[in-house]
Amino acid sequence: MAKVEINCTNCGTESFLHRDALYEGLTKTGESLSCSACGHVYPNEEAVPFLNEIPQAIVFTDADRSQNPNIFSKTEAENLCRYCTNYIVNPFTQFCALHKKEVQATESCPQFNKYEDNSDSKFTL
Numbered sequence: 001m002a003k004v005e006i007n008c009t010n011c012g013t014e015s016f017l018h019r020d021a022l023y024e025g026l027t028k029t030g031e032s033l034s035c036s037a038c039g040h041v042y043p044n045e046e047a048v049p050f051l052n053e054i055p056q057a058i059v060f061t062d063a064d065r066s067q068n069p070n071i072f073s074k075t076e077a078e079n080l081c082r083y084c085t086n087y088i089v090n091p092f093t094q095f096c097a098l099h100k101k102e103v104q105a106t107e108s109c110p111q112f113n114k115y116e117d118n119s120d121s122k123f124t125l
């Protein structure tokens with residue numbers, strides 16, 4: 001049986017999981033999961049602090065998630081009017097300075113001319 005490393009929540013040491021089959025008569029009824037260092041018994045598999053799972057748990061924390069998920073991928077967003085230098089937005093309309101017509105931020109056109117300033121100052125009123 002492969003030794004499974006755990007980081008015991010009871011004694012705080014890196015030790016091994018001690019797995020004992022539990023029998024009732026001749027029938028296997030379950031397993032006893034305990035720390036090989038201190039003997040602390042874990043009630044079930046989910047409660048066992050497996051050592052190789054801990055780094056994953058740390059990598060994917062809520063803090064790592066993007067606070068403002070971008071609904072457009074980079075390529076999809078490339079030609080959108082809202083990223084074009086000719087796109088003008090005011091409280092009443094979104095307007096294309098090149099085509100002199102009302103546009104939507106999510107439209108795109110062949111005359112797209114990327115707005116180079118990366119700040120969002122253009123979109124604040």
Ligand SMILES: [Zn+2]
Binds near residue numbers: 015
């Ligand atoms: Zn322990």
